[in-house]
Amino acid sequence: DAEITQSPRHKITETGRQVTLACHQTWNHNNMFWYRQDLGHGLRLIHYSYGVQDTNKGEVSDGYSVSRSNTEDLPLTLESAASSQTSVYFCASSDRRDYGYTFGSGTRLTVV
């Protein structure tokens, strides 16, 4: 069965370190997204991609970057982790830009 997987599920890192969160989907979806979820803020879009070599900034992109070298993967990199980036991160994918997303199980990141 097709799926979308995120790794790691939990991560603790130190302030200033570079961190990469993985997202891999086997749906063959062109559209992939990264969200962060914090209490009181709901889901906020970090970056998104509509296809290979395409990346776009979302509403909270500062301090984050993504790259899309193939259809299956959209890794999210925190260039220099900050305590404000402690959050739950969700990756999502979709077949059409206006249709429902399939979310991964999330990565809980703690920056100490």
Place this chain on the structure above:
Amino acid sequence: GQQVMQIPQYQHVQEGEDFTTYCNSSTTLSNIQWYKQRPGGHPVFLIQLVKSGEVKKQKRLTFQFGEAKKNSSLHITATQTTDVGTYFCAGVYNFNKFYFGSGTKLNVKP
């Protein structure tokens, strides 16, 4: 700017009572989607509404899209403990811009 407002933020009900959450947009939506997130889980797509005035049902869940395509509601009849979670709407603008509401957290007392 484009924004989707969702109310209430929290709802506590006794098992068997009904529950409704509402989403409102100041501008016309292309469509609206609803998601459910169980505690500790990830959002799961429930349904999409596209047409003005559309009503869709999934067992005890009824979804409505307003005539002006600016508001939507999710109604659960006779809640059960399995309904516990956070319900999010996502408004879609121009067929490609998603804005999630802040969610309504539902707690059901057995």
